Amino acid sequence: MPGLGVTKKTPPFSLRLTFEERARLEELAGSEPLGTYIKRKVFNGKGAGKRRARSRQRRPIKDEQKLAQVLAMLGQSRIANNLNQLAKAAHIGTLPVLPDTEREIRKACADVALMRRELLRALGHRTDTEPSS
Incomplete structure (x- = not known):
């Protein structure tokens, strides 16, 4: 409507x-x-005016095969269930801290870290263990 600022x-x-x-x-x-x-591209980088930048950018998957592999690993694992059981046992004081237990916990943490790195890599992000290119 004219005159109403619309x-x-x-x-x-x-x-x-x-x-x-x-x-x-x-x-x-x-x-x-x-x-x-x-x-x-059409306006050679010279737009008619400034627009508010989008808060979310689309990031294409860089390596779909790697992403599928990691998702399959997650699907086959019982990590969430096992971590929940460990947390309950630690909470009530029934988790014996034996060398075998500590080794298995460290292995699980390493597996989770590996999956994190592979997911980041599959999504096109540089991981903290890779040099920047």
Whole structure:
């Protein structure tokens, strides 16, 4: 309505692409939102005005096979159940701290750390044990 400070939104623009064209654009855009990437390219990095930045960026999976492998490892493990049982035993004082027990707990912690590193790697993040490239 004129005079009430209400602004009209610009209608959206639609563009049909083949699967190959869209895949190529997504590859070129990387973690940048696709619409932002296209506008930046079309207008040579000079937009009409500043827009509020998105709080969440899409991060494509870097290694889907590695991600599937880690998810399978998690599915086969009983880590959550075992950690819960250990926590209960520690809480009530029935967890004997024998060398075998300590070794198994350390092994479980190492397994969890390995899964964390592999998940980060599969999602395209540098892990704390890898040099930056």
